Amino acid sequence: MALLGALLTWQVLVHSLVAHLAETSPEAALSLRSDDPTALVNISDRKLNLEHPAKEAPAALPGGDAGNRIPSFARRARKAAAGEAEPAEGTAGHAKDPAETTERLPSNAGDPELRKEVGVLAQAALAQDPMNARALRILGQIADAANDEAVASRLMQAAARRSRRESVAVYWLMRESFERKDFATAVQHADVLLRTRPQVAPQVTPTLALIAEDKVASPELKKMLATNPPWRASFFSTMMANITDARTPLDLLLGLKDTPTPPTTPELRDYLALLMRNHFHELAYYVWLQFLPHEQLASAGLLFNGDFESRPSGLPFDWVITAGPGVTIDLAHRPEDASQRALLVEFGHGRADFRGVAQYVMLAPGSYVLKGQYKGQLVGRRGLEWRISCAGAENPIAKTAMVTGPVPEWTEFSVAFVVPDADCRAQQVRLALDARSASEQLVTGSIWYDKLQIARAQ
Numbered sequence: 503m504a505l506l507g508a509l510l511t512w513q514v515l516v517h518s519l520v521a522h523l524a525e526t527s528p529e530a531a532l533s534l535r536s537d538d539p540t541a542l543v544n545i546s547d548r549k550l551n552l553e554h555p556a557k558e559a560p561a562a563l564p565g566g567d568a569g570n571r572i573p574s575f576a577r578r579a580r581k582a583a584a585g586e587a588e589p590a591e592g593t594a595g596h597a598k599d600p601a602e603t604t605e606r607l608p609s610n611a612g613d614p615e616l617r618k619e620v621g622v623l624a625q626a627a628l629a630q631d632p633m634n635a636r637a638l639r640i641l642g643q644i645a646d647a648a649n650d651e652a653v654a655s656r657l658m659q660a661a662a663r664r665s666r667r668e669s670v671a672v673y674w675l676m677r678e679s680f681e682r683k684d685f686a687t688a689v690q691h692a693d694v695l696l697r698t699r700p701q702v703a704p705q706v707t708p709t710l711a712l713i714a715e716d717k718v719a720s721p722e723l724k725k726m727l728a729t730n731p732p733w734r735a736s737f738f739s740t741m742m743a744n745i746t747d748a749r750t751p752l753d754l755l756l757g758l759k760d761t762p763t764p765p766t767t768p769e770l771r772d773y774l775a776l777l778m779r780n781h782f783h784e785l786a787y788y789v790w791l792q793f794l795p796h797e798q799l800a801s802a803g804l805l806f807n808g809d810f811e812s813r814p815s816g817l818p819f820d821w822v823i824t825a826g827p828g829v830t831i832d833l834a835h836r837p838e839d840a841s842q843r844a845l846l847v848e849f850g851h852g853r854a855d856f857r858g859v860a861q862y863v864m865l866a867p868g869s870y871v872l873k874g875q876y877k878g879q880l881v882g883r884r885g886l887e888w889r890i891s892c893a894g895a896e897n898p899i900a901k902t903a904m905v906t907g908p909v910p911e912w913t914e915f916s917v918a919f920v921v922p923d924a925d926c927r928a929q930q931v932r933l934a935l936d937a938r939s940a941s942e943q944l945v946t947g948s949i950w951y952d953k954l955q956i957a958r959a960q
Contacts, residue, residue, distance in 0.1 A: 539630040539634055550609055550611060550616070624641050628641075635662075635664040642671060645657060646674065658674045669698065672694050677709065688722075689725075693726055696732075697732065707740050707741055707744055711741050711750070727758055728761045729763070734769075751773045759793065778818055781893075804957065808954035808956075818861070818862045822861065826855035829856050830848040831847050845950065848947075852944070853943045853944055858933055862893065865929055869959035871958075874915060876913060878948050878950050879909065879947045880906045880946070884904065884935065885905045886905050887905065888932070888934075889932050893926075893928040899921070900918070933951070
């Protein structure tokens with residue numbers, strides 16, 4: 503019995519040691535157990551994919567001619583930095599290269615001798631563990647490198663069936679489905695990847711972006727997005743660098759509009775922010791209008807939510823409130839009428855970092871008046887003022903008189919301004935502290951604003 507116990511203890515120790523070494527030092531594990539499947543797979547995987555993988559050029563996938571497309575935003579940014587011109591907003595441009603597509607995973611599978619060596623190891627692992635998903639995937643990579651697509655597909659499918667987390671196999675199947683124009687299956691594989699390995703989004707998103715831009719393929723992606731998968735929000739933010747048409751996200755968002763999971767404010771915010779950065783102001787405004795609730799759409803004027811009755815969404819054509827140290831900004835009930843709200847700005851003691859309350863508007867060239875009312879008391883060398891600027895311009899085209907000192911009763915204010923004919927397709931209305939130095943940021947007190955509106959000048 504003592505001898506039997508010692509033998510069992512030895513087997514347990516050896517088994518545990520082999521299991522440990524199979525992950526940390528697979529060659530040492532094989533010296534103790536020559537047929538350990540985990541060690542065999544780890545060695546073959548390392549030889550195939552990790553030891554100085556060959557660099558391969560991106561594989562061009564079918565699905566899009568580069569011509570007659572709006573250049574991708576990634577290229578727009580690079581061209582803007584280089585001072586190169588872009589096509590006019592809403593028009594087609596002729597890009598030299600299509601949107602970036604998925605790439606073949608770098609590996610050493612191009613070496614026939616290495617394929618043979620790795621294949622022997624993977625087959626030995628399967629002999630001991632027929633359900634080993636990694637071994638099946640490795641054999642699938644070898645078949646793919648040998649251009650045996652039928653065998654590669656069978657092996658990759660077997661690997662993916664055995665483990666949804668066998669990401670290389672699922673990725674291969676996604677690409678293969680896309681190439682066969684089986685877009686429903688491609689989207690399903692992308693969903694598996696993004697659920698099990700969110701970090702591979704940069705490799706998956708280009709394929710989904712190509713699907714989104716294909717009128718035949720995009721309905722399959724819309725169906726998946728309508729289920730509100732956990733990766734949907736990140737997809738909408740990361741897809742922007744991979745699209746070639748500024749209207750592609752709009753098509754997807756409109757497809758979600760009447761579903762039980764309509765677009766969220768962050769999803770719209772990411773898209774609108776990107777459009778505004780790339781000067782697609784008219785398209786951004788159109789997108790914003792498309793997703794306004796009906797009651798707000800009916801009351802939307804030249805300036806939106808000027809009575810501050812609805813909580814700002816933070817979208818660019820609504821109020822964007824940016825808090826800063828020493829300042830509190832809120833939409834509060836009016837002191838004399840709790841049924842109405844107004845904008846309240848309160849400064850504490852010390853230096854205030856007032857970062858503003860702003861909204862973009864779309865005004866045609868012509869003459870206008872910004873008007874509203876205010877009350878409160880500010881103590882400091884400088885005060886607050888409303889500024890109207892062309893989008894992207896440093897100097898305002900108009901500003902109200904600076905408010906400082908005591909104003910105990912609601913007081914009307916107004917300023918006339920002219921939107922020029924050129925270089926002013928969108929404008930920004932901003933409440934700013936007119937401080938020119940650090941000492942002029944020493945402001946205390948509070949002020950209320952309400953009933954803001956923009957009207958055509960009579």
